[in-house]
Amino acid sequence: MLFVISAPSGTGKTTLVKRLLKELPRLRLSVSTTTRPPRKGEVEGVDYHFVSLDEFNERKKKGEFIESAEVHGACYGTSQYLLQRDEEEQYDTLFDIDTQGALNLKKERPEAILIFLMPPSLADLEERLKKRGTEGEADLKRRLARAQSEMAVKDHYDYVIMNDKLEEAYKALKGLIEEKRQKKNALS
Numbered sequence: 592m593l594f595v596i597s598a599p600s601g602t603g604k605t606t607l608v609k610r611l612l613k614e615l616p617r618l619r620l621s622v623s624t625t626t627r628p629p630r631k632g633e634v635e636g637v638d639y640h641f642v643s644l645d646e647f648n649e650r651k652k653k654g655e656f657i658e659s660a661e662v663h664g665a666c667y668g669t670s671q672y673l674l675q676r677d678e679e680e681q682y683d684t685l686f687d688i689d690t691q692g693a694l695n696l697k698k699e700r701p702e703a704i705l706i707f708l709m710p711p712s713l714a715d716l717e718e719r720l721k722k723r724g725t726e727g728e729a730d731l732k733r734r735l736a737r738a739q740s741e742m743a744v745k746d747h748y749d750y751v752i753m754n755d756k757l758e759e760a761y762k763a764l765k766g767l768i769e770e771k772r773q774k775k776n777a778l779s
């Protein structure tokens with residue numbers, strides 16, 4: 592099964608995704624390829640595959656990505672090969688990708704379940720991004736502006752989960768994935 596989680600930057604998505612991967616069996620993250628430089632603590636091959644722009648373009652030309660998008664001035668792509676490997680090894684795949692990527696993936700793979708994580712408000716999001724402190728002022732503004740346009744796309748998602756309290760959002764996310772898996776098992 593394919594589970595796609597999108598959320599504006601700073602919504603707490605990475606924390607939730609990491610916990611889901613730790614607690615749910617047979618679920619793997621689709622590790623994206625990006626031209627963005629690694630943030631402190633990010634590990635090659637775990638958080639992302641970090642590549643140069645030339646390398647990214649080369650891979651894109653070869654058709655390695657099932658979808659790719661430009662986000663906050665960097666390129667991001669989802670590998671066909673990793674997805675295929677998960678399917679062969681009977682893992683479900685979790686995608687942490689932006690709204691363009693999610694909608695493009697849904698075109699390729701209509702069975703993908705799209706989940707949008709909503710921040711309680713833009714003011715709250717700004718606060719969280721400032722606390723995180725990983726972006727400079729200009730990048731922070733860009734991420735906030737983008738959050739508004741991303742939130743406008745949420746109606747195209749299959750599910751919207753409000754991330755007001757992290758624990759409650761986690762329970763809702765985990766419950767949704769477990770329910771979908773149970774339904775699929777009951778059918779097969």
Ligand code: 5GP
Nearest residue numbers: 623624659660662667668669687688689692
């Ligand atoms: P960040 O730079 O904060 O890790 O990610 C920025 C945005 O890019 C996030 O919304 C994240 O979900 C998205 N993203 C990460 N990987 C991919 C990908 O492979 N494809 C697309 N379309 N977006 C991605």
